Amino acid sequence: MKTQPARENARILFGTLIFFAIWEFLGATTSWGIAMVPAPSRILMQAFADRELYWLHGTATIQTSAIGFAIGVTVAVVAALLFCLSPRLELAFRGINIALFATPAIVIGPLLVLFLKGDWPQTVLAALMVYFPAMSATLLGLRTVDPRIADLVAAYGGGEGKLMRYVRLRGALPDLFAGFRVAAPLAVLGAVLGEFGSGTRWGFGAFLLSALPQGNPARLWGIGLASSAIALAGYALFLLPARRLSASSTAVTLAAVQKAARPSGGWAWQRIALAGIAVALPFVIWWLAVTLTHVSPIIAPGPGRTVMFLIEGRQAAGARAALLTALGQTLPVALLGLLAGLAFAFALAALSLLAPAVARALLPIALVAQNMPLVAVVPFVVLIFGRDVTASVFMAMLVVFFPAYVLLHQGFTTVPRAASDLVSAYGGGRWKQLVHIAVPYSVGHLFAAAKLVAPQALLGVMVAEWLLSGVGLGNLLNVSRGGLDYDMIWAGALISILISVAAYEAVGFIERKVGR
Amino acid sequence: MMLTQTRRAFGKAAFAGLAAAAFAPMGRARAAETPLAFQSIWINDPEFIGYFIAIDKGWYKEAGLDLTYLPGGPDVIPQASLLTGKADIALTSLIETASAVSEKGATFKIIGAQFQKSPDSVISLEATGIKSIKDLVGKTVACPPLSLGTFKVLLGLNGVTEDQLKIVPYAFDPTPLATGQVDAVVDFMTSLPFIVEQTSGKKASYLLFYDFGLPFGQDLVTVNEETLKTRRKDIVAFMRASRKGWDEDFANPEKYTKEYENTWFKGNGYTPEAALYHSRIQVDLMKNPNGVFAMDDAWIASNLATLDKVGVKADKSLFDTSILAEL
Numbered sequence: 001m002k003t004q005p006a007r008e009n010a011r012i013l014f015g016t017l018i019f020f021a022i023w024e025f026l027g028a029t030t031s032w033g034i035a036m037v038p039a040p041s042r043i044l045m046q047a048f049a050d051r052e053l054y055w056l057h058g059t060a061t062i063q064t065s066a067i068g069f070a071i072g073v074t075v076a077v078v079a080a081l082l083f084c085l086s087p088r089l090e091l092a093f094r095g096i097n098i099a100l101f102a103t104p105a106i107v108i109g110p111l112l113v114l115f116l117k118g119d120w121p122q123t124v125l126a127a128l129m130v131y132f133p134a135m136s137a138t139l140l141g142l143r144t145v146d147p148r149i150a151d152l153v154a155a156y157g158g159g160e161g162k163l164m165r166y167v168r169l170r171g172a173l174p175d176l177f178a179g180f181r182v183a184a185p186l187a188v189l190g191a192v193l194g195e196f197g198s199g200t201r202w203g204f205g206a207f208l209l210s211a212l213p214q215g216n217p218a219r220l221w222g223i224g225l226a227s228s229a230i231a232l233a234g235y236a237l238f239l240l241p242a243r244r245l246s247a248s249s250t251a252v253t254l255a256a257v258q259k260a261a262r263p264s265g266g267w268a269w270q271r272i273a274l275a276g277i278a279v280a281l282p283f284v285i286w287w288l289a290v291t292l293t294h295v296s297p298i299i300a301p302g303p304g305r306t307v308m309f310l311i312e313g314r315q316a317a318g319a320r321a322a323l324l325t326a327l328g329q330t331l332p333v334a335l336l337g338l339l340a341g342l343a344f345a346f347a348l349a350a351l352s353l354l355a356p357a358v359a360r361a362l363l364p365i366a367l368v369a370q371n372m373p374l375v376a377v378v379p380f381v382v383l384i385f386g387r388d389v390t391a392s393v394f395m396a397m398l399v400v401f402f403p404a405y406v407l408l409h410q411g412f413t414t415v416p417r418a419a420s421d422l423v424s425a426y427g428g429g430r431w432k433q434l435v436h437i438a439v440p441y442s443v444g445h446l447f448a449a450a451k452l453v454a455p456q457a458l459l460g461v462m463v464a465e466w467l468l469s470g471v472g473l474g475n476l477l478n479v480s481r482g483g484l485d486y487d488m489i490w491a492g493a494l495i496s497i498l499i500s501v502a503a504y505e506a507v508g509f510i511e512r513k514v515g516r
Numbered sequence: 517m518m519l520t521q522t523r524r525a526f527g528k529a530a531f532a533g534l535a536a537a538a539f540a541p542m543g544r545a546r547a548a549e550t551p552l553a554f555q556s557i558w559i560n561d562p563e564f565i566g567y568f569i570a571i572d573k574g575w576y577k578e579a580g581l582d583l584t585y586l587p588g589g590p591d592v593i594p595q596a597s598l599l600t601g602k603a604d605i606a607l608t609s610l611i612e613t614a615s616a617v618s619e620k621g622a623t624f625k626i627i628g629a630q631f632q633k634s635p636d637s638v639i640s641l642e643a644t645g646i647k648s649i650k651d652l653v654g655k656t657v658a659c660p661p662l663s664l665g666t667f668k669v670l671l672g673l674n675g676v677t678e679d680q681l682k683i684v685p686y687a688f689d690p691t692p693l694a695t696g697q698v699d700a701v702v703d704f705m706t707s708l709p710f711i712v713e714q715t716s717g718k719k720a721s722y723l724l725f726y727d728f729g730l731p732f733g734q735d736l737v738t739v740n741e742e743t744l745k746t747r748r749k750d751i752v753a754f755m756r757a758s759r760k761g762w763d764e765d766f767a768n769p770e771k772y773t774k775e776y777e778n779t780w781f782k783g784n785g786y787t788p789e790a791a792l793y794h795s796r797i798q799v800d801l802m803k804n805p806n807g808v809f810a811m812d813d814a815w816i817a818s819n820l821a822t823l824d825k826v827g828v829k830a831d832k833s834l835f836d837t838s839i840l841a842e843l
Binding site: 114198201207216387479483 | 556559560561586587588589590591592593595596597599600602612615616619620621622661662664684685688689690691692694695703707708711712714715782783784785786787790
């Protein structure tokens with residue numbers, strides 16, 4: 001859309017101004033506005049009054065996010081290099097990789113707090129959030145080598161070492177930065193979630209926790225928006241080098257679409273063995289960690305004890321019933337949130353094709369909402385949606401829609417020129433383009449999006465259950481913590497991870513069936 | 517920023533060390549202090565001011581302890597810190613600790629009670645007219661999921677059945693009470709009534725669980741049985757210094773609250789008025805003629821009776837009064 005960019009910019013500016021004017025008016029004059037959605041001017045004034053606190057907490061959050069990010073991407077890049085050199089290794093680590101990606105942060109947070117001291121729980125949480133997207137983007141970049149260049153290296157007598165040095169590493173840079181771009185806001189979200197729970201004194205998460213009972217909505221909004229701004233700054237930071245490196249912005253999120261590497265010329269039994277290792281490895285590491293650290297089994301039961309907790313003994317039936325009830329409450333809401341989020345993302349992506357100006361005006365709001373830490377969103381969600389299913393669905397939608405939108409939008413815009421030209425040549429408008437070309441063409445992206453965000457939907461719902469609805473898996477884990485029922489917590493964690501992994505694999509399976 | 521501070525502090529300390537070499541006393545104590553980690557139950561607010569006073573006055577140091585104070589938070593379970601060894605001593609809640617002992621086989625001992633009466637309350641606007649638990653019939657009450665079991669027992673003891681009122685979850689935020697979305701909330705009465713009055717402009721009132729059939733203490737000083745055996749001297753020293761801190765606070769609760777606004781309480785953004793209200797109102801819940809932390813026979817009996825009512829098995833051996841006897 002190259003038509004009159006100046007006029008469009010003016011329109012966007014005008015729309016933004018109207019948006020803030022309406023907000024200011026409603027927030028300052030209506031009773032619910034004053035109590036729940038304070039006017040922008042009030043938020044700014046409160047933030048100005050709190051400027052010293054913002055500095056203290058902001059620097060702490062930035063520091064934690066940055067350290068967590070550095071650790072996460074370092075491990076991710078090293079892992080990606082190893083996986084690139086040995087696809088077998090990647091297959092063996094597949095279980096760990098997906099478990100790390102799928103584990104809801106809210107489940108790991110309290111477990112990290114058990115064992116780590118100082119700022120480490122929130123730092124490690126940030127690092128864990130970063131690892132998978134950064135690793136898979138880097139790996140994608142390393143693997144995508146133009147065969148002609150590879151042939152060239154080979155023709156001049158270069159081996160894998162030379163290929164890695166001259167081609168792969170350089171070629172991977174745009175993907176690397178794209179991965180960092182997605183990972184940086186996640187580091188901030190992980191840090192803030194960690195700070196909220198860990199009992200630290202500094203950081204926006206801690207500030208949010210102490211501000212919650214103060215009945216000061218302007219301060220709550222300020223903290224949420226400031227955290228969002230830090231997360232967005234992280235995104236922007238890696239936008240620049242990426243732009244400089246390549247004009248064609250390679251989509252990071254595509255990483256989730258990549259097919260698992262197959263060892264070349266492997267035997268069937270070898271593949272089965274690797275798959276077995278992939279499944280077993282997370283459990284072996286869990287067992288080793290528990291056994292070697294000698295932590296009280298009340299707190300850290302091993303995999304065996306956790307599974308037996310659900311199968312054997314007088315508590316098993318009760319525990320199973322409690323978990324099943326919780327799952328019955330959580331899963332439908334998560335699924336609903338996932339579908340609603342995907343639908344909204346689809347609508348927004350379609351809108352960007354039909355009415356680009358509207359989509360562009362909505363995008364900043366979407367970006368800010370997406371990067372608000374979940375715990376910071378809770379107060380507003382309660383105030384606006386109450387505490388029933390709608391609120392939980394909304395929370396799930398919130399985490400789901402943006403990554404899904406990015407992918408879908410990319411799917412829509414990478415439609416081959418020839419295909420859309422054909423529709424135009426026959427006089428078809430934007431609507432026809434969408435229905436006949438863009439939608440069918442981006443089915444693959446839709447699946448990729450679903451795979452990427454399915455575990456996130458569970459996270460959104462569990463945070464909602466923990467802090468606002470008091471039902472389901474999120475609540476069960478919270479209440480069990482108070483009763484020191486760590487058997488239940490580890491069992492709940494295990495089940496939620498298995499469900500996330502199953503959702504991820506199921507979408508992948510459908511995708512492969514459809515793709516053929 | 518932290519780094520420069522540390523460096524500066526280091527520089528100062530190094531300089532002080534040189535100076536001390538000439539004038540002896542300062543540097544000497546360090547080697548003699550035994551490390552002791554103390555896990556609190558919530559973030560830094562006036563609820564723990566007695567310990568802050570004892571730290572700042574150097575009373576733990578005088579008693580030979582190098583105390584590490586660990587603030588609590590939503591993800592921090594103090595009893596778990598005792599089990600992982602992160603902490604040697606912790607503040608815990610009665611029901612959670614008792615059930616960990618009876619159901620999970622933990623070997624905790626409660627050696628003192630910071631609050632004689634727990635601040636757990638049903639808080640409402642005065643205008644709503646809730647003067648007893650019975651008045652909750654037909655009302656909407658917000659209750660934290662973790663207190664739900666106890667609250668239901670409280671209702672039962674006062675002849676109210678669950679279906680006579682509506683219970684919704686509550687997550688730290690008092691706005692729904694101020695705006696009238698709920699009629700009452702279950703929370704500590706140490707700061708919420710003040711904040712609700714500030715935001716709604718209407719008077720708030722509270723009913724203590726303690727006064728309506730469920731008497732129990734709060735912020736119970738808890739240790740592993742093992743620690744009690746092996747580090748008795750350190751625990752006695754900790755309790756002595758902590759009691760001294762609290763006595764200092766009781767003598768003038770406002771003084772230190774104001775003083776700590778920019779140190780211990782810095783960053784939490786509480787208004788000075790809310791912190792002062794908190795400091796004043798909690799004193800009566802903690803005081804005991806035998807000194808803070810006291811657990812007399814009648815108190816232990818009433819706590820056991822409460823545990824019985826909420827269905828947690830426990831007996832006298834949960835409490836160990838021998839440390840208190842040595843203070």
